[in-house]
Amino acid sequence: xxxxxxxxxxxxxxxxxxxxxxxxxxxxxxxxxxxxxxxxxxxxxxxxxxxxxxxxxxxxxxxxxxxxxxxxxxxxxxxxxxxxxxxxxxxxxxxxxxxxxxxxxxxxxxxxxxxxxxxxxxxxxxxxxxxxxxxxxxxxxxxxxxxxxxxxxxxxxxxxxxxxxxxxxxxx
Numbered sequence: 001x002x003x004x005x006x007x008x009x010x011x012x013x014x015x016x017x018x019x020x021x022x023x024x025x026x027x028x029x030x031x032x033x034x035x036x037x038x039x040x041x042x043x044x045x046x047x048x049x050x051x052x053x054x055x056x057x058x059x060x061x062x063x064x065x066x067x068x069x070x071x072x073x074x075x076x077x078x079x080x081x082x083x084x085x086x087x088x089x090x091x092x093x094x095x096x097x098x099x100x101x102x103x104x105x106x107x108x109x110x111x112x113x114x115x116x117x118x119x120x121x122x123x124x125x126x127x128x129x130x131x132x133x134x135x136x137x138x139x140x141x142x143x144x145x146x147x148x149x150x151x152x153x154x155x156x157x158x159x160x161x162x163x164x165x166x167x168x169x170x171x172x
Contacts, residue, residue: 003050003051005050005054005064006055008047009023009027009051009052010023011023013065015055020052020055020056021056024048024051024052024056028045028048031045031048031090033045038090038093040089040090040093041090043090044091123158123162124159127158127162128159129155131155131159132155133155134149134150134155135151135152137151138151
């Protein structure tokens with residue numbers, strides 16, 4: 001049989017009615033012509049509906065399983081290939097779309113990670129420079145009050161909070 005309803009819905013032959021309903025909802029959202037503007041979406045949606053209506057009805061499903069098991073006794077012949085071909089070509093196009101979307105998401109994630117690292121290291125260098133210049137100011141001012149310590153204290157606290165925040169983010 002050309003149109004295997006189980007393959008169309010993506011469920012096993014032993015799927016429960018709940019699993020069939022869940023698979024139908026997913027496929028219906030995917031191929032509904034109002035949502036999906038692909039010209040072949042209507043045919044794919046009709047196939048999904050046909051598969052669901054047969055598999056959800058206990059008697060029709062029993063007869064369908066019998067026809068799958070014994071095709072010669074039921075007089076079944078291979079059906080028209082246009083419906084399954086349309087579904088398969090649409091499925092291939094959708095799979096390519098999903099792969100392109102995942103590649104784009106991976107690129108965006110990589111870019112964000114790279115920018116985060118660059119920003120982090122820039123801030124670390126800024127904190128280290130604050131500590132260095134605070135120490136230089138302390139040495140040249142020869143301990144003239146709290147103002148000579150302010151640059152050093154700022155640099156140390158800046159680095160402390162930077163590493164503390166980085167560790168909290170890294171734990172998620």
